[in-house]
Amino acid sequence: MSPVGPLLLAALLFCIGIYGIIARRNAVLVLISVEMMLNAVNINLVTFQNLLYPDDPLVSGQIFALFIIAVAAAEVGVGLAIVFNLFRNRASIDVDDVDLMRW
Amino acid sequence: MPIDFLAIAPEIALTVTALLVLAADLALRGDAKQLVNPITALGTVVALVFTVVLWGQDRVTFNGMFVVDDYAVIFKVLFLGTLLAVLGISWRFFAEGRYFQGEYYFLLITAFIGMLIMPSARDLLLLFVALETVSIPAFVMVGLRKRDLYSSEASMKFFLVGVLSVAFMLFGMSMVYGFTGTTDLAGIAAAIGAGPSPDPLLLASVLLVIVGFGFKIAAVPFHFWAPDTYAGAPMPVAAMLAVASKAAGFAGMIAVAFIAFEPLADVWAPLLGVLAILTMSIGNLIALQQRDLIRLLAYSSIAQAGYMLIPFGLAQPGNVAVNDAAVQAVLFYLIAYAVMNVGAFGVAIAVNRRTGLRSIGDYSGLGERNPLMAVAMTVFLLSLGGAPPTVGLFAKLAIIEAVTVEVTGFGLVLATFLVINSVIAFSYYLKVVRTMWMGAAPVDAPVLQPGFNLSAVVVVLMLGTVLLGILPGLVSDFSALTSVQAAP
Numbered sequence: 001m002s003p004v005g006p007l008l009l010a011a012l013l014f015c016i017g018i019y020g021i022i023a024r025r026n027a028v029l030v031l032i033s034v035e036m037m038l039n040a041v042n043i044n045l046v047t048f049q050n051l052l053y054p055d056d057p058l059v060s061g062q063i064f065a066l067f068i069i070a071v072a073a074a075e076v077g078v079g080l081a082i083v084f085n086l087f088r089n090r091a092s093i094d095v096d097d098v099d100l101m102r103w
Numbered sequence: 104m105p106i107d108f109l110a111i112a113p114e115i116a117l118t119v120t121a122l123l124v125l126a127a128d129l130a131l132r133g134d135a136k137q138l139v140n141p142i143t144a145l146g147t148v149v150a151l152v153f154t155v156v157l158w159g160q161d162r163v164t165f166n167g168m169f170v171v172d173d174y175a176v177i178f179k180v181l182f183l184g185t186l187l188a189v190l191g192i193s194w195r196f197f198a199e200g201r202y203f204q205g206e207y208y209f210l211l212i213t214a215f216i217g218m219l220i221m222p223s224a225r226d227l228l229l230l231f232v233a234l235e236t237v238s239i240p241a242f243v244m245v246g247l248r249k250r251d252l253y254s255s256e257a258s259m260k261f262f263l264v265g266v267l268s269v270a271f272m273l274f275g276m277s278m279v280y281g282f283t284g285t286t287d288l289a290g291i292a293a294a295i296g297a298g299p300s301p302d303p304l305l306l307a308s309v310l311l312v313i314v315g316f317g318f319k320i321a322a323v324p325f326h327f328w329a330p331d332t333y334a335g336a337p338m339p340v341a342a343m344l345a346v347a348s349k350a351a352g353f354a355g356m357i358a359v360a361f362i363a364f365e366p367l368a369d370v371w372a373p374l375l376g377v378l379a380i381l382t383m384s385i386g387n388l389i390a391l392q393q394r395d396l397i398r399l400l401a402y403s404s405i406a407q408a409g410y411m412l413i414p415f416g417l418a419q420p421g422n423v424a425v426n427d428a429a430v431q432a433v434l435f436y437l438i439a440y441a442v443m444n445v446g447a448f449g450v451a452i453a454v455n456r457r458t459g460l461r462s463i464g465d466y467s468g469l470g471e472r473n474p475l476m477a478v479a480m481t482v483f484l485l486s487l488g489g490a491p492p493t494v495g496l497f498a499k500l501a502i503i504e505a506v507t508v509e510v511t512g513f514g515l516v517l518a519t520f521l522v523i524n525s526v527i528a529f530s531y532y533l534k535v536v537r538t539m540w541m542g543a544a545p546v547d548a549p550v551l552q553p554g555f556n557l558s559a560v561v562v563v564l565m566l567g568t569v570l571l572g573i574l575p576g577l578v579s580d581f582s583a584l585t586s587v588q589a590a591p
Contacts, residue, residue, distance in 0.1 A: 014274060021267060030263065037270035044277035053284045058166075060286045064228050068273060071235045075266060078242050082262050085246060086255045095263070098256045101331040 006047040014040035027083045027093040031076055038072045107164035110171045112153035113179055114219050120146025121212040128205020136205065137198040143208045144190050151183045167287060168226040174585035177434060178222035178354050185347045185441050186215050191560035192449040193339035196456055200337070203247055210240035211343065218347055222354040225362070227276045227286040230355050234319065237351050238265050241344060245336040257335025264318060264328040272315020278308035288363040296366040309364050313371060316359065319352025320408045323382040330401040338455060341397060342448035345404045346441045353411060353433060360415060361426055361587050368420040376416020376517055383409025383524045391531050394462050396451055399531060403487060404444060406528060411436050413517045414505045425509050427586050432505035434582045439486075439498035439571065446564035447483040450476050453553035453561070463535055468544025473551045475558065477539045479565040484532040486568045489525050494571035499525060501579070
């Protein structure tokens with residue numbers, strides 16, 4: 001199987017994620033966009049491992065993907081807590097409202 | 104394959120301490136909760152002993168992923184020393200604020216475990232895990248003042264920028280894996296060196312990986328989070344972020360730049376050199392206009408990161424002498440920077456605690472109100488500027504020395520910018536000094552109560568700043584022995 005398909009999918013997901021972070025103002029949607037970018041990385045890693053380096057004895061690519069899944073879960077857990085705390089303090093999770101400090 | 108437990112003993116000691124702290128926090132009630140601070144300090148000292156024992160030994164474990172050489176030991180001693188200093192300046196701050204002491208110390212230790220792993224990591228996977236172990240507790244610590252709008256805003260900004268840069272870094276790492284077929288740093292260097300002229304896509308991925316660490320060290324243009332985060336975070340956390348977390352970022356950056364991507368040094372070195380120029384110039388120019396001392400220190404720490412990026416701009420593929428000198432210069436600067444910057448934050452905490460004062464105007468007349476703190480702050484600021492007889496001067500000389508190992512046009516440009524920026528930096532450091540000694544003390548100025556621990560830490564750091572300024576060999580004799588290329 002050619003790796004081009006999955007790699008294109010990963011690149012597309014990554015770009016959608018970047019777009020979401022730039023365009024979305026809702027903090028939860030920004031978090032979802034970040035998750036999309038991380039999953040694009042996972043697709044990349046698993047594709048490379050399975051299609052280009054199937055003989056790698058350490059299975060580095062897939063192990064790396066597993067670590068990213070675990071760390072991303074921890075990260076989003078903390079992120080949601082921060083968003084929740086922000087909501088309790090100012091009743092808004094619009095990232096544009098977070099502008100008490102400038103320069 | 105057996106695990107070399109002595110090699111990871113410092114990390115294990117800190118992990119055990121972290122669990123003990125959590126348990127102690129559950130068991131202790133009321134005022135007794137502040138005892139978690141000495142427990143943490145004790146664990147740190149144990150870890151420090153285990154680290155010093157490792158000096159001079161080259162230990163490799165976890166299939167070559169984890170290497171303890173002299174370079175890593177110096178970094179670990181730096182981190183653990185910083186942890187002790189941060190503990191000293193946090194005690195009263197958190198004991199009186201009564202917010203989440205157990206959680207704070209637990210998160211602090213966890214972040215430092217990540218930092219201890221960073222200089223030993225010789226694999227992209229371990230570097231990523233170490234980076235996240237530093238970052239995730241830091242996100243929480245910044246937002247520890249739950250009811251404070253500034254604190255939650257600071258953690259939100261820090262989190263968004265941090266997660267975004269990690270996503271970019273991971274994408275870069277995945278592409279590097281795709282090109283080279285390994286995540287081992289030395290393996291990547293071998294694969295890149297063996298191949299034909301590198302693919303543009305590989306070069307882009309290398310830069311993405313470096314971006315991830317650029318965020319951690321707050322280099323321009325990834326610096327926007329730093330001033331807001333430092334200003335909103337509890338002050339000891341800001342000190343930790345400005346010093347330890349930045350040093351961890353440099354440790355990771357040295358690992359990827361000087362080991363994995365060393366064959367591509369002629370691509371990333373000029374880029375990082377330009378970033379160094381931008382970082383120090385922009386940091387210093389914006390610092391000129393700050394009225395809040397913490398924001399001034401934040402921009403000054405951005406500028407200092409710029410100085411520390413200069414040696415990266417000198418790197419050349421395959422030139423071991425130049426690269427070693429560059430790594431040693433960064434290492435020496437980081438140690439000097441840790442001593443003087445933690446001290447400056449310590450004095451800022453002494454002034455801020457109980458009073459909430461933080462603008463530069465509030466330091467007016469500090470020389471009369473509390474001569475010890477004023478003298479200490481003067482020493483730290485002069486050292487940050489690079490005045491004799493402080494360690495800051497020798498830190499800058501170390502960088503210029505790295506430039507002179509093999510003089511190139513670009514190296515001279517970088518050194519020129521270093522000198523120009525040092526002059527700019529003096530104007531805002533001296534502004535604070537002038538306010539402290541020449542300004543009249545306000546009539547209703549509150550009496551400072553720094554407390555014993557904070558005073559002790561500040562005095563030790565002040566003496567260290569001067570002592571290392573007179574005898575820089577105390578550090579450079581050791582840092583000059585290190586070489587990051589020696590890793591298997």
